[in-house]
Amino acid sequence: MSINPKTNPIDRTALSVAFTVGLYGAAFGAAGVTAGFSILQTCMLSLLLFSGASQFAVVGIMGAGGAAISAIATATLLGFRNALYGLQMAPILKVSGIKRVLAAQITIDESTAVATLQENDADRRRGFYITGVGVYIFWNLFTFLGALGASAIGDPSVWGLDAAVPAAFCGLIWPRLKNKTHFIVSTVAIAWALALTPISPAGIPIITTVILAVIFGLKK
Amino acid sequence: MSAIWIAVIGASLTAFLNKYIGHSVPEQWLNKPRVIKINAFVPIVLLSALVAVQTFATEKELLIDQRAAGVAVALIALKFKASFPVVVLSAALTSAAVYNWF
Structure with a gap:
């Protein structure tokens, strides 16, 4: 598949969504380190968990001194919507085996949203994969940069990071209200x-x- | 293994299961009006509770400090349809200003 954002409007939408969302990864990276996670632990969440709200919940709860089980339970409940997205995408993608594993990992708000905006199944698949892979790349890159930046800072309150994290959550809730x-x-x-x-x-x-x-x- | 690693690996596993199950089970198992309706409220309640705790709680104590000022400014920015980076930055700047100068 060749990607051409200049001529293909699906590619353009997918990549601009991927880049913008990826930037939020910096806020997550900073949040992870501020909550007491190492850079590696913060990056592992973006690589493996890969679902923004659930990731913020894990670092938020652990940072507040919560038990691992309540962080896991909260993240799982927040991630249930991805199961519903999978239901929507499965009949369109029609993949099995390792391809289904990879498609599942990139089944998130953004990839499903861009896919459902399209008119036919070929375009839906294109929108889904480019957005999903694009968000994955940018989200992980910026998580690392954010974590690195925050670990260079001493007291998070001096830089306002203690308010940046709940403010980032507000940004996630607002469109849902x-x-x-x-x-x-x-x-x-x-x-x-x-x-x-x-x-x-x-x-x-x-x-x-x-x-x-x-x-x-x-x-x- | 530390509690943080358990949370990282545990939450990653259940997140993947959520995603994979959606791709694998018959649609009628999950596609029920009640499930959809409850699920629409789940992110709202969990994220709202997280904001509240992160803004006002320090361990078990509730207090109003620089974080509340930052979040208040973030809400105003959202009200005026500011973009995500503006929301986060304005909150950070406000909180830092209050923390460092008062």
Whole structure:
């Protein structure tokens, strides 16, 4: 496959999404090191886990002193949407064996979004693969640079990194708040987490908000 | 193995399983209206809770400090449709300014 962003609009969309999203990787790299992860551990998350919100959750919970199990559980629940994307993509990609393993690894928000914007299956496949591989390359490159940069800095508060991480989360949630119910659910989750913080082990105030998702999800 | 390594490897494994299962199971197993609806709320509650804890908690104590100022500015930037790097940078600059000067 030859990629030509100048003449092919799918390639253009895919690469611009890949580059922009990849830049966020620098914020993740910095977040990992700020949370006490080594550069290697931070980069391993981008290489192996490769799903932004789940990665931020792992470093956020471990950085706050949470148990590994609550970091894993939170990341897993956040990553469930990728299973739903896989359902959408499988009949279009029609791959098996090692190709399915590779396609699964790059099944994320961005690759699925670019694919579903296209008109036919050939274009959907093209959009999926170029976006997925492109995000993978840029995300990992910038994770490394961000981690390297943050480890050169001493106290993260001096550079405002302690606020940059929750601000990055705000940027991830904002596009998902599409109506009043979403805002209410978000506010209730914030109140719940803050109420539990003084009285429960780290990580518990976050993972238990899933109960709220179930309650609101089952409500008419 | 340290707790961080367990979290890194464990979360990576379950993340891959999530992705691979989607590609491998019959569609009707997961494609249920209730599952979809609950799943739409999952990232909202988890990420909102994470923001709250990272902004206001220091271990088990709640306090308002430079982080809250940074996040407030980030929210204003989002309200004005600023791009992601602007949101993050404006939060960092605000927090650093409050931390270093007050």
